Amino acid sequence: MQELTAEAIRASFVNAEERDLELLDIPLDHMLIDWFPLDFLGWRDASTRSRCYVVVELDGVATGLVLRAAQSTARAHNGICNICRTMQPGNQVTMMSARKGGEAGRRGESIGTYMCADLSCHSNVRLAHPLAPGEFRASVDFRIDSTARRMRDFVRRVRDAE
Numbered sequence: 001m002q003e004l005t006a007e008a009i010r011a012s013f014v015n016a017e018e019r020d021l022e023l024l025d026i027p028l029d030h031m032l033i034d035w036f037p038l039d040f041l042g043w044r045d046a047s048t049r050s051r052c053y054v055v056v057e058l059d060g061v062a063t064g065l066v067l068r069a070a071q072s073t074a075r076a077h078n079g080i081c082n083i084c085r086t087m088q089p090g091n092q093v094t095m096m097s098a099r100k101g102g103e104a105g106r107r108g109e110s111i112g113t114y115m116c117a118d119l120s121c122h123s124n125v126r127l128a129h130p131l132a133p134g135e136f137r138a139s140v141d142f143r144i145d146s147t148a149r150r151m152r153d154f155v156r157r158v159r160d161a162e
Helices: 006-011 018-023 102-106 140-159
Strands: 041-044 051-058 061-069 078-080 087-089 093-099 110-116
Touching: 006 061, 051 140, 061 140, 093 140, 110 140
Parallel strands: none
Antiparallel strands: 041 051, 051 061, 061 093, 078 087, 093 110
8 A cells, every 4th residue: 555644544535424534533553554565454443443444545546434343242153254254253253334435325325244353354364374164275465465355345335336
């Protein structure tokens, strides 16, 4: 990703209402981020854990989404993140929903998918870890590229929903 200022991050959100932008907490360490290896920037709001944010680069333009995390309940079974496709304990995967962009969003329509609860997909695919049952071994580069593509596709679906 290209390096983004706090102002550029704020300006990137395509599904945010004015109130969302007022409540937006930019990560405290955003000035220390190593932007080059990032596939996307994702974080949970420190003041309201159910509010999350993700910013990707689409066609050279920073594009962000405000996400809502479902209230998590302790689950005994494992879950799979639809972005990085890693299997994790159930409490580390949660349903994230995003209000659609444009008129559809103003009508209250949203799109959701299961994601890593801490939005660490870009780190998870870079870790060498034993495979869980049902996971397949793929090259790290393939996993990185696929994760980045799936996140961009999700953001595009939300942005272009009409």
